[in-house]
Amino acid sequence: MNNYFSEKIVVDEPEAGLSTFVMPTGAKDVITFAGSLLCGALYSPKKNREISSLTSGMLDKGTNNKDKFEVSDTLESVGAEINFFTTAHHLQFTGYCLKNDLETVLCLLAEQLREPLFSDEELSTLKKRLIGNLERTKEDTKKQAMIGLLRDLYPPHHPNYAHTTNTKIELVSSVSTKEIRALHKKTYGLGGFNFSAAGDVSPNTINALLKEQFSGWKDGAKKPYQLNLKARPVKPKERRIPISDKQSIDMYLGQAIGIDRQHKDYYPLRMAVYVLGGNFSARLMQTVRDEAGLTYGIGSSVLGTNFGSDGYWSTWATFAPALLEKGREMTQNQISKWYNKGITENELNAKKTTITGTYQVGLDSTGGLAGRILSNAEQGEKIEHLDKYPEIINNISLDKVNKTIKKHIKPKELTFVAAGTFVD
């Protein structure tokens, strides 16, 4: 397993500014691919970051040569799919197809990215659907609690900040095709374009196809956008978001941690948090769920650390309204114990073998592979990093993990956010 990825992935640059990472596997007939360009929300005008998501949402609504039904029919007639979505930094796409249909699908992908139609009529119906989806998120307890947490931890314009649903609806409503065309013209292009594929695929075929389809495309951004905004100062806050007729409450406890994934403490802190709440055999699931029976699900993770962004640590759980306070108290007790006494050598070793094994199990299907390879490329890491990851984890010492907890966690200054129907 030591050089598994390095030996199997073929890295190339068929066109300047377009990097490819192709991994042939033993899968038969199926190909999964993923890709991204540096034109996410942060590349939109500051006054309205939603322009980028509307732009990606319009990519399947017709091109200069095909109407929206021809676009969809091209894919659906061969059982293939391409989906576009926007993150803070990227326009991302994922797709799958059968081996024999690769050319058809990649030609369409290029046409969608390079020559989208952007009609007023399509934008109008897209907005109607997006606003309907946003209205529906108002009844989503988990989503609303997460929005509340991020609003408390970060200032506006920070990549991790979240608008209220009503503000988002207003922003979506105001986007025009003129703004979309301008954004597409300015930001879409070669430069930071990464493409990964896994499955029954030949690297030569895929590189030749991509070179043909993207040759001569204009330049886009080359490096991730650096924003020098920091999280709000850490201090405890409490927010309850009432939503009627809900039988389960979603709760977050969290705080900004001030480090990104390049920081030397990132992996030790992730290991510490994994021991606290990374999987079923972690402390929170074993105590709050398995022993006390207070929740169906509880977990803890470090998030929002990509591309220089100062991330956050959060613990999430669901509780019946009558059990919320008890559940919160027990969760906080576990966090305090974890902070005060640290983790044990046995716990650290167990999680190390978990991660090594998980890495191997992740090779089971093409879907996870394409995403994992793309994410590595987006971070600017070499393919060898995928092979070194288990080694990085195995070299983390107990002392380092426990010092990292003390250094970055402030258990008495947690922000608490809950959404649902509260008991009086």
Added chain:
Amino acid sequence: MSQKNKKKEPGFKFIKTSGGIEEYHLESNNLRILTLEDHSAPVATFMVTYHVGSRNEAIGYTGATHLLEHLMFKGSKKFNKEKNTAIWSELQNIGAQINATTWNDRTNYFEVVPSEHLERAIAIEADRMRHAFLKDEDRQPEMTVVRNEFERGENSPFDVLDKNIWATAYQAHPYHHSTIGWRSDIENVSTKRLQEFYNMYYWPNNATVTVIGDFEKKRALALIKKHFGVHPSSQHAIPAMYTEEPEQEGPRRIIVKRGGQTGIVGIGHKTPEGLNKDTYALQVLGKILTEGKVSKLYKRIVDPGLATSLFMYDFPFKDCGMFISYVFLTPETDHNSVEEIVLQEYKQIIKEGIKQKELNRAKAQINANVAFSRDGSYAVASALNEAIAIGDWTFYSTFMDHIKKVSRKDVQRVAEKYLIEDQSTIGWFIPQD
């Protein structure tokens, strides 16, 4: 040498092969074993499917199959916290993907493991097949865990509407209640009742074991014999579920009013048992109506902005099923207009049939789905599990062959036969402020 002799393994009876999958029975206890070797990644999936699901429950113990599934993780004779060999840590510490699921016709436990650890998964599943603890002190906290799972489902307007449509469409048959069960049954079912359930159904002769991926068959069978061979078959016959749904004699309606933001319309029609030959044409019909942006209903409803999304399902179950289309409305859209459009499209197919292009597209979509259902050992196990549940695992391996034979006339015929008003149950979720 005959095919059967080639596949002879000591202690096992070779039954048949289809699509590369081989079926064996362990002679000592009649445990069924399915194997599919694939060495493309150093990973193997091990799964035990018990032929018991929420269809085997009745009033007072709905949700018992699922609650029992939860208790099966609380420990067994060899794998438990006291011995520092708890099931979750034994498996997660080696990086295994591990879980269990319960549905109408089956309960399955699975482990996706680095292939060198296959024996650990086999040993754990064998031990808990007959030696699970099922203690009352474990049931009490687990009941509230499951109740929170129920409560989370109740947070979702779609889940609530779906439960209500099934409960309205099926009145006598146990598909009436959802797998999670009714809240009061989850809270009150006794540990004794769960133990009886376990002792009734958790036997080698009521289970199918599946091994897929990177393993060597001879060794895997030897390990299965070593660990599962210690159990005898049950001394009692596994009870048959005999309740049949009386004929529906008119359309039914259900309205759910609850706090929410946007409406949902669900339109269900009764369909036959999964192994019925009409299942294949119904699957094609479902794709033509709702799969993709050029499908009939998407073009009429989602594309013009009447809804944010739609989908349909017609899962093949053991006894009977439901062809249900769900439409998630945009804020200004009224339920009635969308319901009318869906029913108009059904009538159109009944009257005029479908186009060859639509049939070809649906078959291409299913063909791709089938190919991806073989992408990885877990994907195979997951799809195969549902075929095992309905009573014939070759439903999985021969599915595409049957789909290829579906004609335009078949699709029109099943639409005419099943999408009829008197067999319908229509549900609306109406959000309240």
